[in-house]
Amino acid sequence: xxxVRQGQPAPYERREDMDEMANAAEVIEKLAREAERLQLxxxxxxxxxxxxxxxxxxxxxxxx
Numbered sequence: 032x033x034x035v036r037q038g039q040p041a042p043y044e045r046r047e048d049m050d051e052m053a054n055a056a057e058v059i060e061k062l063a064r065e066a067e068r069l070q071l072x073x074x075x076x077x078x079x080x081x082x083x084x085x086x087x088x089x090x091x092x093x094x095x
Contacts, residue, residue, distance in 0.1 A: 078084040 074087055075084055078087065
């Protein structure tokens with residue numbers, strides 16, 4: 032038996048919407064992590080040595 036309510040999705044459709052929202056959040060989180068890794072890699076490549084990288088990273092954490 033299938034219940035159909037006008038204007039309201041069936042309960043199983045709501046679960047699918049929630050799954051899609053969770054998946055979207057996971058994708059956003061993954062992309063944010065990737066962007067952060069790339070930013071750190073670019074910063075590391077711009078430094079002459081490890082000491083310069085450490086100073087720049089310390090400056091970034093102080094500013095947050």
